[in-house]
Amino acid sequence: MTSTRAPAVAVTGLVKEFPGPGGPVRAVDGLDLVVRPGEVVAFLGPNGAGKTTTLDLVLGLTTPTAGTVHVFGRTPARAVADGQVAAALQDGGLLRDITVRETVEVTAALFGRTTDVGPELERAGIAEIAGRRVGRCSGGQRQRLRFAMALVSDPDLLLLDEPTTGMDVRGRRDFWTAIRDDAAGGRTVVFATHYLQEAEAYADRIVLVSHGRVVADGSLAEVRAQAGSHDLEDVFLALTADDGATAGPPSTNKGAHR
Numbered sequence: 001m002t003s004t005r006a007p008a009v010a011v012t013g014l015v016k017e018f019p020g021p022g023g024p025v026r027a028v029d030g031l032d033l034v035v036r037p038g039e040v041v042a043f044l045g046p047n048g049a050g051k052t053t054t055l056d057l058v059l060g061l062t063t064p065t066a067g068t069v070h071v072f073g074r075t076p077a078r079a080v081a082d083g084q085v086a087a088a089l090q091d092g093g094l095l096r097d098i099t100v101r102e103t104v105e106v107t108a109a110l111f112g113r114t115t116d117v118g119p120e121l122e123r124a125g126i127a128e129i130a131g132r133r134v135g136r137c138s139g140g141q142r143q144r145l146r147f148a149m150a151l152v153s154d155p156d157l158l159l160l161d162e163p164t165t166g167m168d169v170r171g172r173r174d175f176w177t178a179i180r181d182d183a184a185g186g187r188t189v190v191f192a193t194h195y196l197q198e199a200e201a202y203a204d205r206i207v208l209v210s211h212g213r214v215v216a217d218g219s220l221a222e223v224r225a226q227a228g229s230h231d232l233e234d235v236f237l238a239l240t241a242d243d244g245a246t247a248g249p250p251s252t253n254k255g256a257h258r
């Protein structure tokens with residue numbers, strides 16, 4: 001990891017529109033966000049709020065309709081190419097016919113790394129299934145594999161989109177222990193989740209988005225105070241009250257145009 005004084009993420013006036021049959025769909029609608037190095041930030045919001053789209057923009061996977069994104073003061077593309085930012089995404093493509101170890105080795109090779117990937121396999125809790133073909137891995141094991149792949153470049157910033165979906169109880173506990181250890185070592189982590197208890201337990205800061213905008217941002221205590229409730233679920237429901245009517249079902253078109 002390298003150290004730098006620029007914000008880990010600096011997003012200003014971010015807008016992303018996708019073409020839709022009834023006109024453009026505004027997935028991100030003027031989002032501002034600054035993440036400081038070393039923070040662990042939970043990105044919360046209802047289905048369709050724009051979380052994944054924002055993470056994709058920070059990774060440079062899509063280009064903004066308007067606004068700017070900087071990662072450690074650089075373009076996302078530059079930061080990704082240098083391995084300064086890495087991600088474990090929900091639907092990152094995996095090759096079914098190679099093994100878990102080979103998958104991580106291929107990822108490491110992309111960064112010119114030839115050293116053993118054993119430490120990453122250990123850290124992600126998949127050393128014991130290193131020889132298993134990806135196609136035979138469970139959903140939770142694939143999530144762990146995506147995590148191992150994200151670790152190979154020793155990124156300063158880790159973006160995680162619903163990282164523990166499909167993981168069992170021990171898997172979640174081990175995963176968050178690894179993440180907190182990383183954060184203690186200086187790594188910045190931004191994770192999107194629907195598990196509010198994970199946000200409460202593991203994030204330094206909570207950013208709640210609704211309709212592509214930030215509607216609450218602060219420590220758990222600050223966000224609770226903003227909504228006047230001690231219960232994060234109540235806070236979430238109060239601050240996203242108008243989402244249910246418009247957000248519709250979980251976005252099923254993820255990746256369709258990406």
Ligand SMILES: Nc1ncnc2c1ncn2[C@@H]1O[C@H](COP(=O)(O)OP(=O)(O)OP(=O)(O)O)[C@@H](O)[C@H]1O
Pocket residue numbers: 018019025026027045046047048049050051052053054250251252253254255256257258
């Ligand atoms: N490639 C795309 N083409 C068209 N619309 C899209 C595309 N990607 C996302 N959208 C739309 O943009 C909005 C935001 O989607 P996004 O996936 O960012 O939400 P999310 O907060 O990650 O949701 P979830 O919690 O369901 O994962 C949704 O209305 C979605 O349907």
